[in-house]
Amino acid sequence: ETGVTQTPRHLVMGMTNKKSLKCEQHLGHNAMYWYKQSAKKPLELMFVYSLEERVENNSVPSRFSPECPNSSHLFLHLHTLQPEDSALYLCASSQSAEGPSGANVLTFGAGSRLTVL
């Protein structure tokens, strides 16, 4: 158990579907992140939330919509996705969003494997 739980672990959806990914952290952290991981590519930062406020959006298409209702929960709402959006979506948390360091490392969840048909 990593302290960061993601559901569902696997999701298959059509391009017209609407679905949501959920992330929950039990570490008392104040910052939460969404990353996209594609095969043989570097992790891509999508969104950063600090104390429930979005502090960064790395030019992510509007078909991805994040929501952070409190410091323990993070959602990624998906609609009208494209096949190229198929990837592993990783949630992470850290003590603060001031920049990772030896004392402020990212703790990741196991990811949600998304397949868009």
Added chain:
Amino acid sequence: GQNIDQPTEMTATEGAIVQINCTYQTSGFNGLFWYQQHAGEAPTFLSYNVLDGLEEKGRFSSFLSRSKGYSYLLLKELQMKDSASYLCAVMDSNYQLIWGAGTKLIIKP
């Protein structure tokens, strides 16, 4: 542009030593991280280097040379459970993490 290079895949033998290299070109430097990721699992933090030199943690060590833009992760007494992907990431001057594509390490008996 900013870039992190690490080998795509490496193979080593159980009980041996392996060194995974990471070279980087970033706008500024505020630390380098190594993460381990087993297939289907979460990446887990291994090490953080911000000063030149070697940091040792049991069977794993991480080295940094800022002047050369170079780091390596050294794994000793390899075990089958060390089969995983190893991710290198550098924090740039804007405190953004720049990630490498990862090195898949295969351990053979």
